[in-house]
Amino acid sequence: MSGYVPNNRNERPAPTPAPYNGDFHRQAPRPLEGTAAQSSSCLVGLRFVWDNGECLGANLPYSLTPAAGNPVRGSLDARSSLIQTIQGREYEAQLLADTDVDSDIASARAELQAALDEILAAERAEAARLQAIQDQRSALSNYVHRRLAAGKGFFLGAWGLLKTAKEFSDLVNPFTTFSNALRSAWQARASEGETWLAAYNRQFSAEQHRELVEALGFDPSSITREQLAEAFELACFIYEDGPSKAMLGRFAVDYAKAQNVEEIAEFSGGALFEIVLAALLIVFTGGIGLAARGAASVSYLDKLARLGNAFRRLGAALKRARIRRGGRARGSGTGARTVEVERPRDVLPGTLAPMDGSDIRGSPRKGRNKPPEPLPEAEGRPHSIIERPGRDGQYTTHNGDGTWKQYRGSGQDHGGIPRPNVKEAGKNTTPDGREIIDKGRVRPARPDEIPRG
Structure with a gap:
C-alpha cells in the first residue's frame, strides 16, 4: 500500500516508569529522549x-x-x-601568565652587576692617578665628593654632571621643584584616563624642565620631561627590590672608596636616585653636552650607557613581576x-644642599662648633646637615620647631664631658609666657646618635 508506515512500537518500547508512589502530585519527571543537558x-x-x-x-x-x-x-x-x-x-x-618574570629579573640583575663592576674596574685602574686628579678638581667637585654621607650630589658631581659652583647653585631650586613635582604626581590619585606622568607634566612646567637640564649641562631639547620622570619610576621599582638595592648599596660604597672617600654613611634612597638619574641622562642624550664641557664621565661614557640600559631593563622586569604577582x-x-x-612607594630623591662657604678654599669659615643654619629648601621639615662625615665627624639635626642638636665626634672635651658628645638646644618659657630656644647644653652622645664606621 502506497505511503504505508509500519508500526514499530513493539521494537522500541517506552521506558518502564517507576512504580506509582501513591501521590499524584509528587511524581518524578519523565526523561525526554534525544535531549541534551543545557550548559550554563x-x-x-x-x-x-x-x-x-x-x-x-x-x-x-x-x-x-x-x-x-x-x-x-x-x-x-x-x-x-x-x-x-x-x-x-x-x-x-x-x-x-606565560611570562617567566623570575628569569627576566635574574638576567637583568646580572647585566646590572656586570655594568657596575665595569665602572668600578675603571675607577680602580686610575687609583694611582687619583690624588693628582683630586688636586685638579674644582673646590665644588671636592666638596660633593666629601659629602657622600649626605647623599646629595655625589654621583652627579663624580660623573661630570656638576662642574662649577654656579651650576650647583642654579640647580638647587629646579631640582627641588622637580623632586616635589615627581613625588606629588606619584602619590596623587589618578583621574579617569590620566597617567601619573600627565599629572607630573601639569606640575613641572617646560620652563622648569629647561632650567634643570641646563643646570645639569645638557641641551634641553635632548631630553624630555617624560624621560626624567621615567628615571624616578625606575628608581621606585628598583628601590623596593631588596637584592637590587643591596647591589647598588655595595657599588656606592666601593665607588666612594675608589675615590679615597674614607667615611661612608648608610646607603640612602637619595643616592640611588642620583645613580639612576645620572646613568639614564647619559643614555637618553647619548652623552651630548658632556664631551663639550670635558666632563669626568666622558672617559667611560660607554660604561655609563650600559649601566643606564641595565637600569631600564631591570626596572621593566621588576614592573612586569609586580603586575604578574598582583x-x-x-x-x-x-x-x-x-x-x-600595589605600586612601589616613592623614593625621596633628596634636595641638593647649598654650600655654607666652609668647604670652599679661601672662603670665610663659620665659628667653631656653631651649628649651620637650617636649609631653606627643607621648608621647615626636620633634616640633618653633615658637616664632617664619620664617627669622628660632625652633623647637626634641625627638628623643624627651632630646636636642634649637634653631634661632635672629635675635639676637646667640654667641661668634663668627653667626645663624642652632643650639644642640644631646647625650648624654654620666659616669665612673661614667651617660648625661646636656648643656646644648647652639652651631654654624652647616645649609641643611636653615633655614626657607624
Whole structure:
C-alpha cells in the first residue's frame, strides 16, 4: 500500500516508569529522549589598575580559565579591561601568565652587576692617578665628593654632571621643584584616563624642565620631561627590590672608596636616585653636552650607557613581576570588578644642599662648633646637615620647631664631658609666657646618635 508506515512500537518500547508512589502530585519527571543537558555560561568583566587608579596599560596579555574548560587568552584593551563569556561560573584570571618574570629579573640583575663592576674596574685602574686628579678638581667637585654621607650630589658631581659652583647653585631650586613635582604626581590619585606622568607634566612646567637640564649641562631639547620622570619610576621599582638595592648599596660604597672617600654613611634612597638619574641622562642624550664641557664621565661614557640600559631593563622586569604577582583574580558568575595592583612607594630623591662657604678654599669659615643654619629648601621639615662625615665627624639635626642638636665626634672635651658628645638646644618659657630656644647644653652622645664606621 502506497505511503504505508509500519508500526514499530513493539521494537522500541517506552521506558518502564517507576512504580506509582501513591501521590499524584509528587511524581518524578519523565526523561525526554534525544535531549541534551543545557550548559550554563556567564559574562566576566575585569579591569586592572594600579592602586592610585591609573591603568596598568593596554595590550597586556591575560589568561582567563573557567573551572571546567580551556583557558581563554587575549590582551587588555585601552582601559586595561577584559570582557569575556565563559562556560560555567567559576573562573581564574591571570595577567602575564606565560611570562617567566623570575628569569627576566635574574638576567637583568646580572647585566646590572656586570655594568657596575665595569665602572668600578675603571675607577680602580686610575687609583694611582687619583690624588693628582683630586688636586685638579674644582673646590665644588671636592666638596660633593666629601659629602657622600649626605647623599646629595655625589654621583652627579663624580660623573661630570656638576662642574662649577654656579651650576650647583642654579640647580638647587629646579631640582627641588622637580623632586616635589615627581613625588606629588606619584602619590596623587589618578583621574579617569590620566597617567601619573600627565599629572607630573601639569606640575613641572617646560620652563622648569629647561632650567634643570641646563643646570645639569645638557641641551634641553635632548631630553624630555617624560624621560626624567621615567628615571624616578625606575628608581621606585628598583628601590623596593631588596637584592637590587643591596647591589647598588655595595657599588656606592666601593665607588666612594675608589675615590679615597674614607667615611661612608648608610646607603640612602637619595643616592640611588642620583645613580639612576645620572646613568639614564647619559643614555637618553647619548652623552651630548658632556664631551663639550670635558666632563669626568666622558672617559667611560660607554660604561655609563650600559649601566643606564641595565637600569631600564631591570626596572621593566621588576614592573612586569609586580603586575604578574598582583594581576590575578578569582570569581564566580556574571559581573564586573576592578583589581588593584600595589605600586612601589616613592623614593625621596633628596634636595641638593647649598654650600655654607666652609668647604670652599679661601672662603670665610663659620665659628667653631656653631651649628649651620637650617636649609631653606627643607621648608621647615626636620633634616640633618653633615658637616664632617664619620664617627669622628660632625652633623647637626634641625627638628623643624627651632630646636636642634649637634653631634661632635672629635675635639676637646667640654667641661668634663668627653667626645663624642652632643650639644642640644631646647625650648624654654620666659616669665612673661614667651617660648625661646636656648643656646644648647652639652651631654654624652647616645649609641643611636653615633655614626657607624
